[in-house]
Amino acid sequence: EAGVAQSPRYKIIEKRQSVAFWCNPISGHATLYWYQQILGQGPKLLIQFQNNGVVDDSQLPKDRFSAERLKGVDSTLKIQPAKLEDSAVYLCASNDRVDIQYFGAGTRLSVL
Amino acid sequence: GNSVTQMEGPVTLSEEAFLTINCTYTATGYPSLFWYVQYPGEGLQLLLKATKADDKGSNKGFEATYRKETTSFHLEKGSVQVSDSAVYFCALVYGGATNKLIFGTGTLLAVQP
16 A cells, blocks of 8 residues: 655745645545644644535644645645744645544755 | 654663663654664664553663653663664654654764774
8 A cells, every 4th residue: 555645855945935745645545634843843733624515624824724635635735935943844744534643755845 | 732752862872781761742642652763774664662651662682661650761771883883763642543753853873892
C-alpha cells in the first residue's frame, strides 16, 4: 500500500513570495490533515479535511494560508505572502475512521 | 486546555542501555495516547498507542503504560540500539470524531555504539 505522498521535499523562497505544497493521501482515506512543524517543536495542526469539507481550521492563519481539497483526494496548502516565521516542515497526514494518522515525509520550507 | 509535556533532549545513551523518555499530559475526558517516532529525513511513524487507563502499548521492544492516576505515558526500552536514534513524540487524541492530535515538543535520542 502506498503511503502519503508529498511534494516538493524542499523549498527555498524569499519573504513575500508565494509557495504551494501538494499532498496525496493513502487511497481511501477520507480525512486529511496539514501540520506545521517548527524546528524544535512538535507538529501543530493547521487544517483538517473530511472528504472535501473543512472540519477544523482554527489554527490556520487565514490572512496568508489557504488550503483546498477539491475532489476529496489530493490537497494543496498555499502560503501567500510568506514570512520568515513560516520556515518549518509542513506535514500531511491521513486516516480512515480509526485514530491512527499516517504521515508523509513532509516539505521543508526555508523563507529567506 | 489539552497539552502534552515531554522531557527535553537530547538524550544520549550507549548501545544496550535502558531508555526512559517521560511524558505527561493534561486533558479533559479520556484521550488516547501515542508515541510517534521520526527517523532522520522521514515522516512521523506510529510507534505504539494506548486507548484507556492501564493499557500497555508495545512495539519493537518499546513499551508505554497509560497511567491515569499520574497522567503519564512514559516510553521505555530495555536495550537501545544505534538504529533507535530518532526524535520521539508523545501525543494525545481528543475530540471524538475529529481525531485531532496534540503533540509534545519531541525528544531527540542519540545512541552511540
